[in-house]
Amino acid sequence: DADVTQTPRNRITKTGKRIMLECSQTKGHDRMYWYRQDPGLGLRLIYYSFDVKDINKGEISDGYSVSRQAQAKFSLSLESAIPNQTALYFCATSDLAGVSGDYTDTQYFGPGTRLTVL
Amino acid sequence: GQNIDQPTEMTATEGAIVQINCTYQTSGFNGLFWYQQHAGEAPTFLSYNVLDGLEEKGRFSSFLSRSKGYSYLLLKELQMKDSASYLCAVTTPEADSGGGADGLTFGKGTHLIIQP
Numbered sequence: 001d002a003d004v005t006q007t008p009r010n011r012i013t014k015t016g017k018r019i020m021l022e023c024s025q026t027k028g029h030d031r032m033y034w035y036r037q038d039p040g041l042g043l044r045l046i047y048y049s050f051d052v053k054d055i056n057k058g059e060i061s062d063g064y065s066v067s068r069q070a071q072a073k074f075s076l077s078l079e080s081a082i083p084n085q086t087a088l089y090f091c092a093t094s095d096l097a098g099v100s101g102d103y104t105d106t107q108y109f110g111p112g113t114r115l116t117v118l
Numbered sequence: 119g120q121n122i123d124q125p126t127e128m129t130a131t132e133g134a135i136v137q138i139n140c141t142y143q144t145s146g147f148n149g150l151f152w153y154q155q156h157a158g159e160a161p162t163f164l165s166y167n168v169l170d171g172l173e174e175k176g177r178f179s180s181f182l183s184r185s186k187g188y189s190y191l192l193l194k195e196l197q198m199k200d201s202a203s204y205l206c207a208v209t210t211p212e213a214d215s216g217g218g219a220d221g222l223t224f225g226k227g228t229h230l231i232i233q234p
Contacts, residue, residue: 040226041226042205042224042225042226042227043161043205043207043224044224045222088158090160090161104149104166104168105209106151106163106166107151107163107222108163109160109161109162110160111159111160112158112159112160114158
């Protein structure tokens, strides 16, 4: 079973619609992240969370919001989707608390959600 | 800001060796990661360097020189399945990150093509 899962895996929606992307993890990690990836631009950080009560903006947070419902769940919302939000979205987790014995804060990625906004 | 440079694309032959370079200019430095990403899939962790020198892990090795702001990923005995993008990412202290979680900044990736 995958340690980091994302739903949905693919989504096509229309401009102005509200969209929620969900991420769940069974790794027991404290930190969770949302990235988007666009051709030629690489991975860019949208939001991150160090624990349930902590939410932080990343490089490109405008137009997005997040919710950390539990340690294992981190969702990304697009309140009113627009075409330039068409991208591949990745959730990631890391473990600075050392639960897994790894203190490098290595990030582990979910399989991605391909979002198309028409 | 943070800047990470790596070649956009490289081509190599099956069975050969290839070196993918990464240079970075960042405010602060905690460590450097290399990830592999096949098209349409998630990045997967390859290596982490925090001290100068070479880290070897099977066919893959990663080198770091902090004074030069330079790293490379060395892939030996290339296989067709090594065709992928290779992402260099630098982590900096949160205070210097300018908005990133402990400042993990990714380069745009190097697309490696393996030919028979």
